[in-house]
Amino acid sequence: MNWAPRFGVQYLIDVGAWALAIVLAELLRYEFELGRVSWLPLVGLVLGVAVLQLGVGLLNYLYRGRFAFGTFDEVRGLTMTVLVVGVALLTTVLVFGDALDTPRTVGFIAVPIALITMLAVRWIKRVYVESRYRAAVDAERTLIFGAGVVGTELARRFSTEPDNLFWPVGFVDNDPAKRNLEAHRIRVRGTLDDLERIARETSATTIVVAVARADAELLGRIHAAAGPLGLHVKVLPPIDELFGQGEVRPSDLRDLQIEDLLGRPPLDTHVENVAGYLAGRRVLVTGAGGSIGSELCAQISRFHPAELIMLDRDETGLQTTAIGIDGHGLLDTPDVVLADIRDPDALKTIFRERRPEVVFHAAALKHLPMLEQYPNEGWKTNVLGTSNVLEAARSVDVDVFINISTDKAANPTSVLGHSKRLAERLTAWMGRETGKPYLSVRFGNVIGSRGSMLPLFTRLIEEGRPVTVTHPDVTRYFMTIPEACQLVLQAGGIGSTGEVLILDMGEPVRILDIAKRMIEISGKNIEIVFTGLREGEKLHEELFDVFEANDRPHHPKISHAQVEALAPTALDFDGWQARTQHERHLPKHAAQPVSQGLGQSEPAGKLVPVKAVAAP
Incomplete structure (x- = not known):
């Protein structure tokens, strides 16, 4: 041996x-x-x-x-x-x-x-x-924030792995009980308030945050203290991921990202306690190639459904999702289905052949300014497409139907908001017709989703172009993709017929603050340009319609509201056109939901703290 x-x-x-x-x-x-x-x-x-x-x-x-x-x-x-x-x-x-x-x-x-x-x-x-261990010639002199279990293990790895690119020169820890601690010949040199002195004494160029579940407030303080000193901030994945792989490795380090600083801690909705309705069932996901749909498929697969049917009209998106689920993108297996929700006959054929028992409807057009230009497309996909999926589901007696909506459906002022509001009402009607849990889930902007604000800002900054912001005071709610999908999965376990479930999104965040932070992190001199609010766009988004109650009977962070039902036969395309054309001629700050009364926008709430100022 x-x-x-x-x-x-x-x-x-x-x-x-x-x-x-x-x-x-x-x-x-x-x-x-x-x-x-x-x-x-x-x-x-x-x-x-x-x-x-x-x-x-x-x-x-x-x-x-x-x-x-x-x-x-x-x-x-x-x-x-x-x-x-x-x-x-x-x-x-x-x-x-x-x-x-x-x-x-x-x-x-x-x-x-x-x-x-x-x-x-x-x-x-x-x-x-x-x-005998020596750092690589070009190793970065590194401070480790946090002298706990994760920090000391990381220090050991830094000190013992050959040719490691990070060489530990000291701990930084705010715990007074650790002020004299030394681990692996590396000692605690002070607290975050002493960072300027510590960086000067050690000639450090990098600081690694090695704290289990470091929240945005702490990361913001570290970033604010490290930025003026020229210290590059790096973070580790969540602690459950680290323990899942069994060890802390230098290769796990990543740069601090704007998602870490948005001021909203991840929310655990305890989905494992209520998602048993997925085990051993045939589950179909529309829009499976999109950001939400693909993450839904990944999370659903953990609960061992009898069959996971991934439906989309985007073959490239389907391939990407299949790679994440099956480890290959061959696209020759029955779990991937190429179809358009605008085609009712194709949908009914697929539903009759595959007989899904649980349906998650994520397919939609979601870009607000694009739908303002082409409102009829929003009608065809978000309204008629949803109606097609609902009819197909009823035809095969689907047990659970979850429609994925948006906060723009509350007091809608845009084509996107109105179309998704109609989708919520159609879902409520079908639920009452079938007597089964057909319901909607509503949430705000999803961090990192395809075509969302953060990837757009990232690309503009990488290319050195001006970052465009619609208005200095515009705010939005944010949540992570996994968090949004947890809510969607949990809805099937705790939601009732005709309801819409709304996640507590925390405080809305000012978009200008995010732009400044991203520019600061990049270290570039990037201009911020204000373009003005676009047609149908709100200054501050809302989570609840003016007529909706905020009840939380099952989870302290998930609200339940009733939605007025609307039969498919009551859909009025001419009224739709008249409404969208009318709102397009209203002043941008005055656009209100014509069919549901006036709605008051929520205040901006707590803003992300920002110290750096973007270049004029």
Whole structure:
């Protein structure tokens, strides 16, 4: 075995430690009078201990490569082994001491000497090995914020991995109890308030945030303190991901992103407790190639459905989703379905053949300014397309139907908002017709979704172009894609017929603050240009319609509201055209939902703190 030479040497060293300890124990007992020592019984004891050390050590995996050298795990395994062998030695000399002409105190003296010797040898070797580690020539001098379990493990990795690109030069920790802490020869040099002094003393160029579940407020403070000092901020993935992979690795580090600074901690909706309705069921997702649809498919697959049917008219999007789910993009399996929700006949055929039991309707047109130019397209996809999917679902008696909506459906002022509001009302009507949980889920902007604001800002900044913001005071709600999909999945477990479920989105965030932060993170000199609010666009989005109650019967962060039902036969295309054309001629700040009364916009709420100012 390839570990035999290394651990064979360790075993011989441990046997030598026992021999030294037993001989030294007897010499100490006789005050170093060599003539009183019975050497032959002593050799027998050493041989017996050597056999026991090998057997017990192998049982404890001490010589089988389980423990990294010089770690606490190895110390624990070694201590257990020595104690077991020591008990056997002590019992032997207590029972047969006279026959062996060996003092009974030998056992008591030899055990601690042997253990200390073995530990000392391992410590000396570890110190020697670690002293040979050298950083790569171009390694960044790195500070680690957080001297806890994650931080100290990261420091060990930085210090011991060959050619590592980060070399630790100190900890930064706000806990007063850790001010004198030192781990892996790296000490805590102060708190975040001392960062300027620490950076100057260590010549650090990077600071790594190694705190479990660091929130946006803490990350914002670190970024604000590190920016003026020229320190590059890096962060680790969420702690559950780190523990899932079993270790903290330098390769896990990533740059601080604007998503980390939006001021909204991730919300756990405890979806695992209510998503049992997916297990063993046939589940169909429309819009499976989109940002929300693909993440939905990924999360649904964790609950082991009998069949996951991914439907979209975008073959490239379907391929991307399939790669994430199945590990390949062959597009030759029955789980991917190419179809358009505008085609009712095709939908009914697919539903009759596949017989889905749960449907998530994510397919939609979602770009507000595009639909303002082409409102009829919004009608065809978001209104008639939703009606087509609902009719297909009713035709095969689907048990659960979840329509994915948007906050723009509350007090709608745009084509997008009105079309999604109609989709919510159609879903409510179908739910009451079938008596089954057909409901909608409403949320705000999704961070990182295809075509959303953050990827657009990122591209403009990367290309050195001006960042366009519609209005200095415009605000929006934000949530992550996984968070949005958790809400969607949970809706099927806690929602009732005809309801719309709304996630507590926290405080709305000012878009100008986000633009400034992203420019600051990039380190570039980028101009911000205000373009003015677009047709149908609100200054501040809302989550609830003026007539909707905010009830939270199941989850403190999820609201339930009733939606007025609308039969497909009551759809009025001429009225739709008249309404959208009327609102297009209203002043931009005065656009109101014609069919539902006036709605009051919510206040901007708490803003993301920003210190840097974009270039004029």
